[in-house]
Amino acid sequence: MIRRYRAYVLSINIFEVSMEKEILDREFQHLEEVKEHIEIQLEEERAKLNDQQDDLVKKRREMWEECAHGVNDFDDIVDMNAYDEAVREGYGHFVRKEQTVRQLEYLKDVPYFGRIDFVEDGERFTEEIYIGRYGFRNKKTREYEIYDWRTPIASMFYDSGIGEASYRCPAGMIKGALTCKRQYKIENGELKYCYDTNVAVQDEVLEEVLAGNTDKVLRVIIDTITQEQNLAIRQPHELNMLVTGPAGSGKTSVGMHRLAYLLYHNRENLSAEKIVVLSRNQIFSSYVSEILPELGEENVNDVMFDSLVNRGISNDFKKRDYYEQVEYLLKHKDGSLRSKAIELKYSQEFINYIKENKNLFREKHTDFETVLGFYLYLLKEYTKNTVPEIAHYTRNQINRNKIQYEDMLVVSYLRILLGAIKPMSEISHVVVDEAQDYNLLQLQIIRTLYPKAHFTILADENQAIHPLTSTTDMKKMAEIFSTQYGIKEVILSKSYRSTAPINEFAFDIIGIHNPELYVERDGKKPEVRVCKNQKKEIQRLLKEIPEDKSVAILTADLDSARYVQQKMGFTVPDTDRPIQYLLKSNQYLEEKIVVMPIMLAKGLEFDVVIVWDDRSENYWEENKNLKYLMCTRALHELYFMSQEENKRDGSSKIY
Secondary structure: OHHHEEEEEOOOOOOOOOOOHHHHHHHHHHHHHHHHHHHHHHHHHHHHHHHHHHHHHHHHHHHHHHHOOOOOOHHHHHHHHHHHHHHHHHHHHHHHHHHHHHHHHHHHHOOOOEEEEEEEOOOOOOEEEEEEOOOEEOOOOOOEEEEEOOOHHHHHHHHOOOEEEEEEEOOEEEEEEEEEEEEEEEEOOEEEEEEEEOOOOOHHHHHHHHHOOOOOOOOOOOOOOOHHHHHHHOOOOOOEEEEEOOOOOOHHHHHHHHHHHHHHHOOOOOOHHHEEEEEOOHHHHHHHOOHHHHOOOOOOEEEEHHHHHOOOOOOOOEEOOHHHHHHHHHHOOOOOHHHHHHHHHOOHHHHHHHHHHHHHOOOOOOOHHHHHHHHHHHHHHHHOOOOHHHHHHHHHHHHOOEEOHHHHHHHHHHHHHOOOOOOOOOOOEEEEOOHHHOOHHHHHHHHHHOOOOEEEEEEOHHHOOOHHHOOOOHHHHHHHHOEOOEEEEEEOOOEOOOOHHHHHHHHHHOOOOOHHHEOOOOOOOOEEEEOOOHHHHHHHHHHHOOOOOOEEEEEOOHHHHHHHHHHHOOEOOOOOOEEEEOOOOOOOOOOOEEEEEHHHHOOOOEEEEEEOOOOOHHHHHHOHHHHHHHHOOEEEEEEEEEOOOOOOOOOOEEO
């Protein structure tokens, strides 16, 4: 790393080279000047915010005082509406000013993270461009002292090294050259270090960031966006995106940062209220919920996919959900009647049959029960010459007031086609994360529900939990979301989450042996601990792990997680450290130590992962993706418990 960078070191443990005092002094001076300008503007904005707050309180008081006697005539209604409009307008101004203050407060502590010096072709003047999370324009000089990371000119920080460089702006392509590229670490307004690099953001730049402990929320990555990630983020709104890559390659972060980028560049046509982020569960939703607000974008709609499916489903039925379905499929062989039914109902052939025969519906009403009856009729006709027992099985379930998840999906899709569920045409952009865990029918539902939306699809075929509930054919997925503009696929080629030893272990599970697929970050080798008593072994291990590290004890399914709950209890023995059990999709990640089935851990990351093993080697061989998923949740340490009767209790071996 030292060979590739010239660093000016203040306080950092990964760079050990001397600094040039003149350069460092200039950087100190510049930082202090920018902070001073930010502070002056911050005080002005705070004063304006206080004035707006006082004015808002005054308007509200006047409204209630004037209207306390009631609305008696037309003039009173007019007055009431005028007051109400004034209050709403005042509140809008207040919220925007409050956001400005928050951004300035952040910039006071962390003004910028990067700098590029750019000389435009035909010009002699070199522009020093400082890049931060938010832009800052000095009101007195009218000059930008900090450029927002989303601005066109800032793209060169991510895409270009020293030498020829260019960026695209509304005026067209601007060409020139970078003469300097510098990164900074600033905390609480203090410059910790800075260093020059002559390349685009590289893996080595990420090492210090990745070496830290994780939190309960996904990180903002604006200072470490790689060239290929930047390519995905900065595509135009009208172009649908399919972003693929291995676990830990930053797909979710790319999706969220892409939304922030699109909102920044399309204020006139795109607002947060017209954006939807589709999630599988509340755990993951809360994990990513802070990214957009931290980037200055609020009020994006976070929608659980199953809430779309549950719309209009009668409460007279006992409903099954997605996780119950996956649990069933993992526990039963593909030859079971329900497995065959799921495979048929999710097939492209049956989806086509539903679409082609929807016009057979002659009823005036499209209530749930009527459409359900129509679905049972279509299913009977479709299976009568092949597998009629599927139709019989489905009808028997319905007659017992039970409706399986797969039937809820088909009925919901049919109700959309028949107009009982109205498409949400007002939505302009949809992000679908973990898209490989949506089957073809679910993807069709999404595409049909949001007919005018553009899409950012995030997927990794190696993270699909079960073939019947997933779409691993990226070509088919692309076809569903392709438009007149086509669909652009960006492949994120490298994993950044885990250490090299963990990645080597994880990729070996799925039969991939290519060290170029992950960053070469050193770390502890994964341990396979062979033990008879997993409970005691894990308890010993938890006592050794520092309290500031996040720990996930992952199980293959929900039943196993419940079993761990019975065995382990709710605290680490001889400590007051709590253990949280995440057993439902509507829970929130709150504690440092959690126990959860892998299905609910999709997209999450932890400092330490411990895999609870109550399965045979044959099970793990048949479900390699599950094991791979578990391993790739770990940033720094991975422990895989293995039960073998012939081994001494507590013995362990290193992978």
